[in-house]
Amino acid sequence: MPLLLGPFVRLRSGLVLTWICLFSSGFTFIGGEHADTVTHPLPAAFSDLLPHFLLEPDDVYIVKNKPVTLTCRSTPATQIYFKCNSEWVHQDQHLIERDVDPATGLPVMQVKIDISRQQVEKIFGLEDYWCQCVAWSTTGTQKSQKAYVRIAYLRKNFEEEPLGKEVALDQEVLLRCHPPEGVPPAEVEWQRNEELIDPKTDPNFFITVDHNLIIKQARLADTGNYTCVAKNIVARRKSSSATVIVYVDGGWSEWSKWSPCGADCTMWRSRECTQPTPSTSGKDCQGLDLQSLNCTSEQCPQTASGAEDVALYVGIVAVALCLTLLLIILVLVYRRKKEGLDADVADSSILTTGFQPMGIKPTKPENSHLLTIQPDLTTTTTSYQGTLRSRHEITGKFSLSNGPLLEPLPNGSHTLHNGKLPSDPNDFMNRLSSQTYFKTLPRDNVNTSYGTFNFLGGRLTLPNTGISLLIPPEAIPRGKIYEIYLTIQKKEDMRLPLAGCQTLLSPVVSCGPPGVVLTRPVILTMDHCSDACLENWAIRLKKQSYEGTWEDVLQLGEEVVSEPYYCQLEAETCRVFTEQLGRFALVGESLSMAAAKRLKLLLFGPAYCSTLEYNIRIYCMDDTQDLLKEVMQMERQLGGRLIDEPHVLLFKDSYHNLRLSIHDMPQALWRSKLLTGYQEIPFYHIWSGSQQTLHCTFTLERQSLSTCDLTCTLCVWQVEGEGQSFTLDFNISKDIRPLDSDFLLMDNCTPALAGPSAFQIPYLIRQKICSSLDTTCPNGADWRLLAQRLKLDRHMSFFASKASPTSVILDLWETQHFHSGNLNQLAAVMAEIGKQEAMIFLVSDGEC
Secondary structure: OOEEEEEEEEOOOOOOEEEEEEEEOEEEEOOOOEEEEOOOOOOOOOOOOOOEEOOOOOOEEEEEOEEEEEEEEOOOEEEEEEEEEEEEHHHHOOOEEEEOOOOOOOOOEEEEEOHHHHHHHHHOOOOOEEEEEEEEOOOOOOOOOOOEEEEEEEEEOOOOOOOEEEEEOOOOOOEEOOOOOOOOOOOOEEEOEEEOOOOOOOOOEEEOOOOOEEEEEHHHHHHHHEEEEEEEOOOEEEEEOEEEEEEEEOOOOOOOOOOOOOOOEEEEEOOOOOOOOEOOOOOOOOOOOOOEEOOOOOOOOOOOOOHHHHHHHHHHHHHHEEEEEEHHHHHHHHHHHHHOOOOOOOOOOOOOHOOOOOOOOHHHOOOHHHOOOOOOOOOOOOOOEEEEEOOOOOOOOOOOOOOOOOOOOOOOEEEEEEOOOOOOOHHHHHHHOOOOOOOOOOOOHHHHHEEEEEEEEEEEEEEEOOOEEEOOOOOOOOOEEEEEEEEOOOOOOOOOOOOEOOOOOOOEEEEEOEEEEEOOEEEEEOOEOOOOHHHHHEEEEEOOOOOOOOOEEEEEEOOOOOOEEEEEEEEEOEEEEEEOOOOEEEEEEEEEOOOOEEEEEEEEEOOOHHHHHHHEEEEEEEOOOOHHHHHHHHHHHOOOEEEOOOOOEEEEOOOOOOOEEEOOOOOEEEEEEOOOOEEEEEEEHHOOOOOOOEEEEEEEEEEEOOOOOOEEEEEEEOOOOOEEEEEEEOOOOOOOOOOOOOOOOOOOOOEEEEHHHHOOOOOHHHHHHHHOOOOOOOOOOOHHHHHHOOOOHHHHHHHHHOOOHHHHHHHHHHOOOOOOOOOOHHHHHHHHHHHOOOOHHHOOOOOO
16 A cells, blocks of 8 residues: 655646655656656665755845745655645646665655745745755655745845044044845945955954944044945945044144343243144144243343333333222122122022922921931021022023024023022023024923023923923033023924834923033933833934934943933833933834834723714823823813723734724614724834824714613734733713823922922032042942942943942932932931941031
């Protein structure tokens, strides 16, 4: 009896099925129209061997429209066929060659098939196209490895191109390059002035694993046009050229010897700017190239004195008297002006009582005496009143750099009474919007906060959005006063250039004015909607330039502590350290289909329904507080109310749309007026993150006006992915819950706080903590242990790069605990550090 091992295959006629039957002495094709018999007897000694492969098919790429060939060879084999994506390849598509191994006498079979681009494209996007070889012998079968067939391509546009730079001699240069997407992945090489750069022959160049070019020490010869070249088996792409200019700043040579003393009793010396000579747009030497000095009386040439000398001395005395009189007048004027200033900003009473807003008194947690300074009850200053100005203010309040200068805002300085800010927000926004850079600022006072700050710092908050700006003490230079704003940009007004798998993960936030001089980084806090799994994401912080273009200033996980930006990514919050104000957004690029965004589903119905129809609006939005606030405000205007608590859904980068459906309604009481089984939101509308209020509406109809109870199931799922279902059970007329009392965080904090009232840690206590912990201790009882206890040790290198690591740690602690004000935790951590450090905070009244 034959052993049935083979599959069904169809002959070219397409009418007859053929069975492959194997016998111990050969095999036979049996068909309804014809039959062919081929016999390849095996030697008896090898009749019980399984086939093994001498050649297995390998992965291949289809270039343009050229088909590829897969080859397979096996021994001892009586039959061999290919199957692709679990389906057998037609017999007529096989090219089979048979041979006998002269050494063993075993039969050897080789088979080839051609795969076309059209075959692969039929299943493109669903799964990879693969083929496998199956060989038979009289004993059994064996399968080869899978060979994957992919269509090769290389996109035209680089995901990141190198940017031109001007660098000083011997400075390190980093040129970034992210090649276009391609299969197989593109190889990258660099050119300078169209000539290939080879790091092996010139070790001053280094190409990183992520294709960036590093010039270790810039030389004058390194000036040129640099191009990133990406290539694979399909094409070769070149980026835009980036011009690198290596400049040399000038330097003085030695001073010459002093000249002999001249007739005017003066001697001279000079120097030249030639060590080195400035070149390639380098700066000239700063300072004088000629210096004079009065000679001693012994060195001066002797001249006769007379009436001319007497006149000279009389003139000198007269000038001196005039200058003395002018100085007395200036002192008197200065004292009178100083009487308008109630107290010196640096006075300790200001640190404890000045800038305190009326009616805003931070709560004092229990057992927080370790971090509390008792106020000096003998002081007569209870609040700061008067106009805050720089003592050296000459050219206006804004000191700007690295950008076009802003005109000083009209109406002079703003006055701060009892810690409160000016009460005319429209005037402030109109003045800001008149500046060129601020033309796109929203005039919505609800989403904008502003305040006037000095070296004591402060805080701006947009209530119920999760967005705030912490200005630490000493971030603003002493003697400067800045008027700073914080606002949300509407996404439809600020469309970021997103490409490929990129998506907007945060609101677009502006803080400014840009260009103000900061001596320490401020901290911008905003929500994000990623799943916070950095292995699945490439998350970048983008900043808009003065020209309006968006630039990558930071990639999370690849922070450089010397740069002016740093970021801490928490589960739902992003905290950005920045030394430059401007417009920021967080953009993510998925590295795999496992990357997911957090979506929030909000279900609304009408607060009052007097008709048979009842509409359920389901919003699908990024899980950030600012969007939640926006939808809540919009539904309040529409007369809607929440009918279920918000739900969080993970939306993956699988290119599949989101589907929603309602089931399990009592058919006798309710019916759906939807003509299809579900509603669908396109993948890109959700993934781009640029459409803020995506929603769909389900219209239900009740059979009678007396029907008020509604029970149903809402199903939400991504096509070919996991989904969620929620049970709704409510009364459409009796539920009168407030719109936002339960589900929207009622953040009643003041939008702007200036001075000590903006911080949980008193100013003097903060200074004592920093002076105690900034100094490195051999046993580790310093700022490093503080960071470890506060679970911030991932940022050790960033803290260590700052002049006062402790102050930066405390800044971050302030942003994380502004609402909770958990001083007990910080006091316990300080006590845990040990030695004398914890006792330093028992401050007496006299010390305050």
